Amino acid sequence: MKFISARERFEGEFTLPGDKSVTHRAVMLNSAAEGEATVTNALIGEDCLSTCACMRALGAKIDLDGTTMRVRGVERFRAGRELDCGNSGTTIRLLTGLVSGKGIDANLFGDESLSSRPMARVARPLGLLGANIQTTDGHAPIFVAPAELQGREIITEVASAQVKSAILLAGLSANGKTTVIEPVKSRDHTERMLAAMGAKIGVDGNRVTVEKSRLSPVDVCVPSDISSAAYFMALGALKGKTLCKNVGINPTRTGILTAFDRLGVKYTLQNRRVSGGEETADILVEKSPMQAIELGGDVVPAMIDELPLLALLCAFAEGESRIYDAKELKVKESDRIKTTAELINALGGECIPTEDGFIVRGKKKLSGGKVNSYLDHRIAMTAAVGLIASEKGGEIADEQCCAISFPDFFDKIEAGTR
Numbered sequence: 001m002k003f004i005s006a007r008e009r010f011e012g013e014f015t016l017p018g019d020k021s022v023t024h025r026a027v028m029l030n031s032a033a034e035g036e037a038t039v040t041n042a043l044i045g046e047d048c049l050s051t052c053a054c055m056r057a058l059g060a061k062i063d064l065d066g067t068t069m070r071v072r073g074v075e076r077f078r079a080g081r082e083l084d085c086g087n088s089g090t091t092i093r094l095l096t097g098l099v100s101g102k103g104i105d106a107n108l109f110g111d112e113s114l115s116s117r118p119m120a121r122v123a124r125p126l127g128l129l130g131a132n133i134q135t136t137d138g139h140a141p142i143f144v145a146p147a148e149l150q151g152r153e154i155i156t157e158v159a160s161a162q163v164k165s166a167i168l169l170a171g172l173s174a175n176g177k178t179t180v181i182e183p184v185k186s187r188d189h190t191e192r193m194l195a196a197m198g199a200k201i202g203v204d205g206n207r208v209t210v211e212k213s214r215l216s217p218v219d220v221c222v223p224s225d226i227s228s229a230a231y232f233m234a235l236g237a238l239k240g241k242t243l244c245k246n247v248g249i250n251p252t253r254t255g256i257l258t259a260f261d262r263l264g265v266k267y268t269l270q271n272r273r274v275s276g277g278e279e280t281a282d283i284l285v286e287k288s289p290m291q292a293i294e295l296g297g298d299v300v301p302a303m304i305d306e307l308p309l310l311a312l313l314c315a316f317a318e319g320e321s322r323i324y325d326a327k328e329l330k331v332k333e334s335d336r337i338k339t340t341a342e343l344i345n346a347l348g349g350e351c352i353p354t355e356d357g358f359i360v361r362g363k364k365k366l367s368g369g370k371v372n373s374y375l376d377h378r379i380a381m382t383a384a385v386g387l388i389a390s391e392k393g394g395e396i397a398d399e400q401c402c403a404i405s406f407p408d409f410f411d412k413i414e415a416g417t418r
Helices: 020-031 046-057 089-100 120-128 161-171 189-196 226-239 255-263 297-315 327-331 336-346 377-388 399-404 409-415
Strands: 002-004 010-015 035-040 061-065 068-073 081-084 106-109 132-136 139-145 153-155 177-181 201-204 207-211 240-248 266-275 278-286 318-323 351-354 357-363 369-372 394-397
Touching (some): 010 409, 020 068, 046 061, 089 120, 089 132, 089 161, 161 207, 226 255, 297 318, 297 327, 336 369, 377 409
Parallel strands (some): 153 177
Antiparallel strands (some): 002 394, 061 068, 106 139, 201 207, 318 357
């Protein structure tokens, strides 16, 4: 149980952890390339450490020095591996695709939360390529056996970077061309990194095609994660002024900035630059009066992890907000439609869960209270923002889950002006 006090102001300049999505891919793909690479500003959280452990089990050598990883990859993975993916959906879904064409058998599994999440959405399209994959009633553990893959065109049912990436990584070992067509373009870190590593890959809007390829190692400087920065950006909008340094502003990840535009949040992108194929900037956010919004459609995949936080901001806005087209929230670390509504209501707000999102009746202020994190890091961090911005603060149960993506989150929060 962690008590979070309310604050009159929150100000500060923050250097935030590396992007989790980019760190996963930098470790996984360099581990599958023959040679050495250095990954700097890596996120050393539990999820990314699960990816490191799995890649070591497959034969890669990975050395850690602070937030720097040195990766020596192998093209031929070890067979018969037990791959513990912990709590990481990215690890298990992407790795299932990667190993499915490597001519090895492997068992991929994780903790209780991971074992409850849907895996048929990955196994089914991989099966269309010829992969030999067995799930456990559509969930983990996942058993992969050797198979020869044949490229084909696959239309995905949902816009999911994990599903798309799993298919593309399998396509690296498939005969012919493998094409993924999404209903809406999801985050594209995999495509960018594969291109940087010499893969035969082409992108045309929502359509991505890859051919059998050998990867060359590439050094990666990981930008700070906009999903992590979002909590400090929100505190700037609610309580003062914050500057988040070197934040990734990949266009497939900046839905939160689109939401800020609609809410009326004042922000400025400073010192824009490109690092390792990923666009970055320093983001300054200032206290802003906010108005109700409606948000759905194409922007949702670009901010799926920030939707609980956006719902919280709507609770501080003027008027009734509606967030929709977000069914994907139901299959995260918790059912985030349900747990976000519970969070806001526990703090004295009014949030009504719907089939695909929320209706939030803004009260412009929240009283505070006790919040259950449900061991979901996004819910815990959203709760901390709500409590700081509330009238009396309160408590978060099982706050330690923040270590999954942001190990020193509470230390950073404490550094903000009281």
